[in-house]
Amino acid sequence: MQLIACPWCGPREETEFSYGGQAHVPYPEHPASLTDEQWAHFVFFRDNPKGPFAERWAHASGCRRWFTAVRDTRTHKFLEEVPR
């Protein structure tokens, strides 16, 4: 039951947010030019580190803005929250 600091609304209860998984995974420039394996990695493969992890979160029940957060997956603690 953490307080998550929405870059816009400020600290809010965890229950107001939705999780978007690993951040900074860009949609490929030319999907057609990718091998099946390269495409599979974009679609299905995400990092799963034990430690700090850059993630995307949305303040779903608030301003509905997406932002990027760095969170330690060992403690679940948020280390940094920044707009997009």
Added chain:
Amino acid sequence: MTTAPIPPGAHLPEHPDHLWDDAEPKKVYDVVVVGGGGHGLATAHYLAKNHGITNVAVLEKGWLAGGNMARNTTLIRSNYLWDESAGIYEHALKLWEGLEDDLGYPILFSQRGVLNLAHTEQDVRDSVRRVEANKLNGIDAEWLGPDEVAKVCPIVNVSADIRYPVQGATFQPRAGIAKHDYVAWGFARRASEAGIDIIQNCEVTGFVTDADRVTGVRTTRGTIAAGTVALCAAGHTSVLLDMLGVRAPLQSHPLQALVSELLEPVHPTIVMSNAVHVYVSQAHKGELVMGAGVDSYNGYGQRGAFHIIERQMAAAVELFPVFARAHLLRSWAGVVDVTPDASPIVGATPYENVFLNCGWGTGGFKATPGLGWAFADTVAHGRPHPLVAPFGLDRFVTGALVDEHGAAAVAH
């Protein structure tokens, strides 16, 4: 001295006087199993029993079977939708049915049946679809209407005046529960008897590689040479794969569970409901054992958010009004490794002598003997056993997923 009636289930079976020896790591093993949980121990047992391979080490970073094995809610069932899933889980269930004899250990395996409740028209369609598929796969399954659900489990509220009325349920009579610790100890005892080294407090810190082979395992207790490496690290698999530079589509999430205090028997079976995310059975001593869906975000912390448990309690009281004044006694969390199609990943890796077993999500416990059997065979012969062949890492490239979300994304 009064001799009042002893409550049913109060007696737990006497344990054997000896379980396993705490081994010191040797320099070299034919097989090194990384992870001393249910899967690792079962794999070791069947390596010895089915393949005569006993120069084996089981490495556990903490205390034996102290991960998800110690934290799960012990549901055993095989009523999965797809042939591939039904195959491995039904093989496991058949092994469960003979496991007490195989292990010579009272694992309190109790086949009391599982109800998967349907609350919407679509739940009903998906349930019938799964039941019909189970039947054709030779798995016991039936579809029950609300009245029949009430006969199997009288405490379920099947009245129409709840928020999401029960439309019916699938029922697998052979499903059941077992005592998780005893299962692990039983496998460990057999493995230890067979001469397999069980090594606790031994964390893997890296691998020694030679081209496409892993020649050794670096641990907090020294480097151990290995002929073959079998990874059974569940939620921590990604950590190991990162050391090997191998990627797998795994995300580790907290999965919470809880128990009530000891109660007189009220709940004869096991009830699961996806729609409202609750899972309940009553264990041997009388405690209600409950689980919910996984927490939404990645976490290795073995702790979840309490609002998940509150939501679960609300669902439980909705479905089981008599639970209102039962008490939450203890809650905890495990770390489950989840895949994109809610099916496990078992089989080969880019390293020819390293085999992978992970991604079981909430299904790991029920698969324990089946996976151990098939994974031991995979390790022994250096190729995937037919039962696990459909679960290779390559399916994410070809698109041949085994998607258990759609119709059977049932936690636990």
Added chain:
Amino acid sequence: MSRIAGYGRVDRSRTITVTVDGTAYTGHPGDTVASVLLAHDARPQTTSVKYGRPRGITSSWTEDPTGLVQVEEPFPEPMLLAATVEASDGLVVRGVNGQGRLAEVPDTARYDRRHHHCDVLVVGAGPAGLIAARTAARRGESVVLVDDRPTAGGTLTGTETIDARPALDVVADTVAELAALGVTHLQRTTAFGHYDDGFVLALERRGETARTRQRVHRIRAGRVVVAAGAIERPIVFEDNDRPGVMLASAARDLLHRHGVLAGREVVVFTSDDAAYAAAADLADAGAAVRVLDARERAPQSWRQRCEERGVAVETGTLVHGTRGEEHLTAAVVGTVTDSGRREVPCDLLLVSGGWNPTAHLVSHVGGTLAYDAALGAFRPAAPLPAGVEAVGAANGTFALADILREAGGTDAPVAPAEEWPEPTLVLWHTPGEATRQFVDVARDATVADVARAVGAGMTHPEHVKRYTTIGTAHDQGKTSGILALGILAELTGRPIQEVGTTTFRPPYTPVAFAALAGRERGDLFDPVRTTPLHAWHVAAGAEFEDVGQWKRARHYPQAGEDMTAAVLRECAAVRTSVGIMDASTLGKIDVRGPDAPVLLDRLYTNMMSSLKVGRVRYGVMCGNDGMVFDDGTVLRLAEDRYLVTTTTGNAAHVLDWMEEWVQTEWTDLRVRLTSVTEQWSIAAVAGPRSRDVIGAVFGDVDVSNEALGFMCWADTTLDGVPVRLARISFSGELAYEVTVSSWYAPAVWARLLEAGQEFGITPYGTETMHVLRAEKGYPIIGQDTDGTVSPHDLGMSWAVSKKKDDFVGKRSHARAENRNPLRKQLVSLLPTDAATKLPEGSQIVRFCDDGALPPAPVPMLGHVTSSYHSAELARPFALALVKGGRERLGEVVHVPVGDELVAARIGETVLVDPEGARRDG
């Protein structure tokens, strides 16, 4: 009767009756069930879970491992402690043998939650907590103070002095000052869980007669001060489970809170100083008391006080066991040095082996507890987690003078320091027969059980706990946990800190499920979403279906109709005349901006940029995996504006998903999304006479096919209210969607019904809509798909653009598996008997020539996704996903239904008006 005049804080002016195990006992407000029983020299009739040995009351609060009762009246509640259940008139309880019993009827009591925010939360209103709260409040901080006992003061009994005044007077003054300072002060409130960022959950027991029986307070605090006190530690000896053995502090608590003397002939067995206070107080109250101190030296000042009271003090003395049947009659005593034994008659044996700080709430948030060899206990170790403090006994500070100083600093009141204290002797158990030395009295687990676990190869406390079940009972090992660790350390010859540390998990004490459910029961369990026409549907006698959180009218049965009959009637009406349906639940998203066409081209499989203003296009969305996850119609309102509709159940998901692309991926696109799902209500008017109805209501609109053709829309007004008419058909009939501001939906609906009267306009529900669309082969995403189906599998390649170099999911369609000829494809299935309605979900197998299924496993070709009786076709029909389905058109397959094999022929999906003449007419 052991009620002592002049003692206790019970209200003796009033008498209440409590029934325990069938016997009525009198007591007073302020009593607990335990104090009532002990006042009558009784105990609950309970026996232990494993050996059936008698169990008494061994403590006076939540740490009691015994004294379990089941409340029967006023309402059944299982597994409570006699020591914590407050006595009330008419209360009926019975002793419990290890298992409680749940009520057979629903609990109608109210439970709820309340949020609090404060600078400081103080847990515990003992001397430490009260002063910590006062100090913070005086500083001007906002303070919440919670304490689990009925009254403040903690372990203060009234014999102590603070600032040279009776301690309880100081307590009363402090409580009054806190109130004056605006402190939120909650007694009978147990902080049971501590989470990140200063979040604490506390359960308030408001009483059986309160409007809300229990309340979970959700407290978000800047600082959390844990002042929860400490729990006395027993010493294990033979037969230490016998009724009459009790913690020393409990006897003192019972005397001063409830005026109950728990025994007349008392032996106090201790290895620390605190128990001397119990000895002195019980002696003052008239008991014959003897102190047996395991230590070589007794604390000097206490020895004097004992002498003054005629209390004999023996040092270097141990209790080895007990005698008695149902109840204690004697202690078996010896000295540390020799092996001699003697029996000391007694009816109460008080035990004290020191104190364990109640630091659970520190541990809940990851604070480490370190073993303190001097205390023989775990205490909070620096650094504590940010924002967490521990003061007083919870921090391992036990002397009142020190506690006050720690809690209040210079601002603190002063208590006299104890003179010449003696250090605690850490003693887990005395020599004796291990099989009768109970480590966990609640679980019947002995020293021998621990030894057996060690012998079996177990060295980790978690293994021993699971092997012996020590610490797993209702009390979660509040008194036994540390003993087990100590004995394990002894048996394995390791120092405790190496054996393992202690971590605690919520809840601190058990919490009722219903209290955690709070208000989320019945209709408030999950929001019920309704359309502006809901009241009308109810009045019209609709049967509803849950679609996500929505209630949707499923059909409108008339007198004597079952669903099948109602749906056939509604279908016939639409096919032959006109019907009307509430489609307001469809998700609606206003997509605006110069780049709106670009966005939609990327998200839909087909082309949306080429859609002309005034036209409508059906579109399909896929995920990155190439599988269909939603569909709907898209209206182009302007060059830079579209109205996108989504499926009812998926609306929120689709909007979030679109926002995710716009906000996180294609941030360069000038486009904005607005949910207008509730803004616009939609009435679908369908059937050959729909044009007449629309024409009649909207006289100024040219509704001819030339002016308003299929998949076109036009705006108009009705009495000045803007209305949009769109030629959209999900039934295959001539049909219109009438869109209006939800404010006027009921009014417009009424007008349409009025105008439709002459054509017998028939309201129809979702079930009828499903049949009509299925007859036309239109899939329902989520019913005819399951997340593994591509647009091509649905036979919708026509809706997948080949012109666009990319759209979300396109690349996945090129994967090997997606080109597998055996992929499941959507087809229709007609039972050859033209009579059997195949159950939805049925599996499909190859035709079995001998009419019997081969033995399992039987290969499956696919399954029935939709199945209905068709009024139009006068027969049942189905849609199905079948492996290589489109290669099998005309093939007959078998569908197991019960014990029967039903033959069915695979066919094209469109069964009604394949050329679309009606729809486009």
Added chain:
Amino acid sequence: MADGIPGLTLVHPLEGRRDALAAASVGTLLSLDLEAPVAAVDLRVDPDGSGPAAVGAAVGAALPARPDTWTALPSGLALRLGPDEWLLTSTTADPQDWEFHVDETASAHGGMAVDVSAQRTSVRVRGTAARDLLAFGCSLDLRPAAFPRGRCAQTLLGQAAVVLVAYDVDDLALIVRSSFAGYVADWLVDAAAEFQP
């Protein structure tokens, strides 16, 4: 607006619960009332550009600059819902005109306005117990110092998303999507029982 346009009757989404809410009111402690429907647009415009000022001029008052705050318009409110999002209401304008009026200015500055008049409805929560009532289901710090007049917030009440508006210490409003309004009303009525004498 409340009386709607002659001819077609405007039906308040909570019409069916008007009486239940009134009955749940408790003297000066608590009053729960339906608010009359108002014209409303969702305004999206670059906050760093000239848009906000221009729209402010067009609607007669500066738009709120700080997050989660509102300002009064001559006949309505401007609530800041997000970095580039405002909710502008008018008690006098016709919804279509209101959208046209705001959009005209906004679009000139790369923004846009969308009519959401019927998307949401509003319940007024007044009385000395108003904030206590909301504290049963809202996790925000609602103490007057932390959530004073002028604040608004999109958050959760129970299981429903709401926009909470502070008009004064004892005077707040819950703006909720119409389809959830019934749930929110039922929730309020149930919670309000706590304050019944």
